[in-house]
Amino acid sequence: MTRNEGEPALVTGCGRRITVHRLRLALSDRPINRVALDVGPDQGGEPGVWAALTADEARRLAELLLTQAGAAEREVGRS
Numbered sequence: 001m002t003r004n005e006g007e008p009a010l011v012t013g014c015g016r017r018i019t020v021h022r023l024r025l026a027l028s029d030r031p032i033n034r035v036a037l038d039v040g041p042d043q044g045g046e047p048g049v050w051a052a053l054t055a056d057e058a059r060r061l062a063e064l065l066l067t068q069a070g071a072a073e074r075e076v077g078r079s
Contacts, residue, residue, distance in 0.1 A: 015043035023052050037061075 007021040016039055023036040035058035040048040053061060 016040055016048065 007019050010018045012018065018040070019038045021036050021038070023034040025032040025034075034052040034054060036050060036052050037058075038048065038050040042048075
């Protein structure tokens with residue numbers, strides 16, 4: 001398994017560090033490539049989570065995040 005070290009991170013307002021990187025499992029018969037999302041522990045020490053997504057799943061997640069970000073911005077504009 002290889003992972004890019006030093007990947008950019010986003011630290012949320014609640015202190016969670018989110019990193020996104022490519023995860024590659026070098027199996028001899030069929031290498032597997034995924035996009036890994038790693039959500040680190042919160043400030044209170046609650047453990048983080050991670051997910052390994054296919055390229056299509058990563059694109060769908062990006063679409064969902066952008067849709068929700070737009071909706072959140074529109075809500076703020078109405079307040």
